[in-house]
Amino acid sequence: MAGVFKVFNRSFSSSASTMAQIKQVTVIGSGLMGAGIAQVAASTGHNVVLVDQNQDILDKSMGNLRKSLQRVAKKKYADDAAGGENFVKDVLGKIQTETDSAKSVLKADLVIEAIVENLDVKRKLFKQLDQAAPQHTIFASNTSSLPISDIATSTKRLDRFGGLHYFNPVPMMKLVEVIRIPDTSDDTFKSLVEFGKANGKVTVECKDTPGFIVNRLLVPYMMESVRLVERGDASPRDIDTAMKLGAGYPMGPFELADYVGLDTVKFIIDGWCEKYPDNPLFQPSAMVNKLVSEGKLGMKTGEGFYSHKK
């Protein structure tokens, strides 16, 4: 689409190769991923507005973000405690919090959505943001498993829509998958790639295909792990040990599921089961469903497949 839109008070044709320079970033959802994305964006010089449903959630997220920054500072400023403290202060100073999502996007060059993995909720949010955000604002979703097109069609800015898929924990994981839909303009796509690189990440490009690259391979592996347990073939602990020591993975699949969050895991399984009803791998997992119904969501609640209580 070759429309004309405003970038920093200048008019550009979206068909010209002039990328929007991204300085102001709004991150919606301040959970595991949103807080990590906000941290990395602010650490790399961007001004960030971090949004969630209420101030209590935001305060808790900012507490976690501060702890994560302190871990980074400890390494980066190993011999310079004052430098480390300044680093943490400077980064925190670049992050504002907000509970009104429409207000949060008024100055945004880029909005990254990292809310719950539910298509209707994401569409409802983007429809509202589309009316509030300036013309030039690019929208991106961090979805793990939903088609970007299904989210983007809730807006009228398909040419300024794409996927930016970060990995957990965002400050440590080096990859960002950049997803384009057929309508994503070249300028939008380039801006998203440049933003990923400006975050200090390696970017890979992928079409809007289920699970993109990493989750297309990771989800079947994790699903097969839970099937092994459900068939009584091996225990979660032995599978985790086997994959760490036999395949060199930093975490086994059950440790990783607890790390990702079993609520998010369940959203992914349920979504893929609905989309691929004939694939036995994506049938609901009784074990995951039981844990979620008991509120055992993994590390975030202190218990999942394992106990994480200190």
Ligand SMILES: CCCCCCCCCCCCCC(=O)CC(=O)SCCNC(=O)CCNC(=O)[C@H](O)C(C)(C)COP(=O)(O)OP(=O)(O)OC[C@H]1O[C@@H](n2cnc3c(N)ncnc32)[C@H](O)[C@@H]1OP(=O)(O)O
């Ligand atoms: C099986 C059940 C059924 C499943 C159903 C299937 C559903 C499918 C679900 C798919 C989910 C997909 C989600 C998604 O979209 C994509 C993802 O993100 S997948 C997750 C990808 N992530 C990983 O694979 C993580 C693997 N783990 C690791 O790389 C390491 O274990 C980790 C870096 C997390 C921790 O390292 P470790 O050595 O184990 O522990 P330390 O605590 O010593 O940390 C090392 C080092 O790192 C620093 N650090 C760690 N976390 C942070 C942080 N959040 N912030 C800042 N710094 C951090 C820490 O300080 C240490 O630094 P040192 O200087 O070395 O001390």
Ligand SMILES: NC(=O)C1=CN([C@@H]2O[C@H](COP(=O)(O)OP(=O)(O)OC[C@H]3O[C@@H](n4cnc5c(N)ncnc54)[C@H](O)[C@@H]3O)[C@@H](O)[C@H]2O)C=CC1
């Ligand atoms: N957990 C993981 O390892 C990964 C998750 N993702 C994706 O990132 C997204 C977020 O996942 P997590 O951070 O794990 O979830 P989370 O549950 O930790 O955080 C989600 C946050 O969004 C907030 N929220 C929900 N609806 C909202 C709304 N309408 N407006 C503002 N805030 C809202 C919630 O209050 C919560 O704080 C999902 O799409 C998930 O699939 C992507 C990569 C890895």
